[in-house]
Amino acid sequence: GLNNWDMQGSINRRKTRPVWVGDVCIGGGSPVVVQSMINEDTLQIERCVAAIRKLHEAGCEIVRLTVPSLAHAHAVGFIKQKLKESYRDVPLVADVHHNGLKIALEVSKHVEKVRINPGLYVFEKKDPNRTEYTKEEFESMKNKLKETLKPLIVTLRDQGKAMRIGVNHGSLSERMLFTYGDTPQGMVESALECVRVCEELDFHNLVISLKASKVPVMLAAYRLLAKRMEEEGLDYPFHLGVTEAGDGEYGRIKSTLGIGTLLAEGIGDTIRVSLTEDPVNEISVCYGILQGLGLRRTMVEYVACPSCGRTLFHIEDVLHQVREATKHMPGLSIAVMGCIVNGPGEMADADYGYVGKTRGYISLYRGKEEIRVVKEEDGVKELINLLKQDGVWKDPP
Ligand code: SF4
Numbered sequence: 001g002l003n004n005w006d007m008q009g010s011i012n013r014r015k016t017r018p019v020w021v022g023d024v025c026i027g028g029g030s031p032v033v034v035q036s037m038i039n040e041d042t043l044q045i046e047r048c049v050a051a052i053r054k055l056h057e058a059g060c061e062i063v064r065l066t067v068p069s070l071a072h073a074h075a076v077g078f079i080k081q082k083l084k085e086s087y088r089d090v091p092l093v094a095d096v097h098h099n100g101l102k103i104a105l106e107v108s109k110h111v112e113k114v115r116i117n118p119g120l121y122v123f124e125k126k127d128p129n130r131t132e133y134t135k136e137e138f139e140s141m142k143n144k145l146k147e148t149l150k151p152l153i154v155t156l157r158d159q160g161k162a163m164r165i166g167v168n169h170g171s172l173s174e175r176m177l178f179t180y181g182d183t184p185q186g187m188v189e190s191a192l193e194c195v196r197v198c199e200e201l202d203f204h205n206l207v208i209s210l211k212a213s214k215v216p217v218m219l220a221a222y223r224l225l226a227k228r229m230e231e232e233g234l235d236y237p238f239h240l241g242v243t244e245a246g247d248g249e250y251g252r253i254k255s256t257l258g259i260g261t262l263l264a265e266g267i268g269d270t271i272r273v274s275l276t277e278d279p280v281n282e283i284s285v286c287y288g289i290l291q292g293l294g295l296r297r298t299m300v301e302y303v304a305c306p307s308c309g310r311t312l313f314h315i316e317d318v319l320h321q322v323r324e325a326t327k328h329m330p331g332l333s334i335a336v337m338g339c340i341v342n343g344p345g346e347m348a349d350a351d352y353g354y355v356g357k358t359r360g361y362i363s364l365y366r367g368k369e370e371i372r373v374v375k376e377e378d379g380v381k382e383l384i385n386l387l388k389q390d391g392v393w394k395d396p397p
Helices: 043-059 072-085 101-107 135-159 174-180 185-200 215-232 248-264 280-293 313-324 374-389
Strands: 019-021 024-025 033-037 063-068 092-096 113-116 162-168 205-210 302-303 333-337 352-358 361-366 367-375
Touching: 019 162, 019 185, 024 033, 033 185, 033 280, 043 072, 043 092, 063 072, 063 313, 072 092, 072 162, 092 101, 092 302, 101 113, 101 135, 101 174, 113 135, 135 162, 135 174, 135 185, 174 185, 185 215, 205 215, 215 248, 248 333, 313 333, 313 374, 352 374, 367 374
Parallel strands: 033 063, 063 092, 092 113, 113 162, 162 205, 302 333, 333 352
Antiparallel strands: 019 024, 352 361, 361 367
């Protein structure tokens, strides 16, 4: 927790190896990558191309799509081709569920990363009378997992492509459930077993996820995995997400709690916010989380007081106007404050400040320095003039 923050309050990220997904790097100290998933039918090639492009243009750096059959895997080839011709080579991830080795092998030719769920991938005969698994049985099933996954691992390794081991709380294999219960430990053991299989085949382009819909479960699972990996000298990057977070405000709160808490502890290299909404809506939430934690700066940072009885102007309107005028200049931070009651230090080191002075007048600040006092009705215009005078202004696109 706290010891992951240095004296400046920035986050000490867990050291991970770089895993390349096309031209995007996950881990290895690179900025936390934003990803999402389209919700079109993968057989609808034109619709998928449009959806991938829309997500990518919104800032989604890696796009996932579902590949439930061999026909879908072939369709991904056409989608990739059309993207290259009509837009650009967007890094793609194929989600292959249930015993889909043939599908995964085919789609691996067309995408940069394949996601598998080890709990679903290898079928285990279910015996209703069984209540436990012996160590020997565990070992033999791990070998079976290795035999099953080997062709996929080898082709991804030889093509220099990546794999996500995506464990979900709701779909652990029976032997993991019997041995560890429906617990974070079961999720971690399931992921580690799959990691060992990959390492035995000299494949290291791995990203791990342990998603759950309950935030505390997801937090416990990733924390435990980070600890276990450190103990075992493993450095694979993590993909963070809260599954089935729902929609609206609460969906965003749950996602932010799960993803943001771990990122604040230095855990996590790529994130996906899962909302029951248009996936484009997920992207601004991702960037908001990263900006709020100081991990990426892709927006203007606005600092504003909540206003109170001392507020000398309509602060909500002014903040709105300032944002509309300046939001196209990422990297900048601007404070809008009702008054200067506690001094300019309260503006959190913003680059510029718009602060209530006396009734009808506001002060404009550059850093902690008051530059000029202007009439309230000229405030926003004068702020823009100050930015222009300082050479930081850019015309909106
Ligand atoms: Fe109130 Fe001034 Fe504080 Fe804003 S900065 S909340 S107006 S005291």
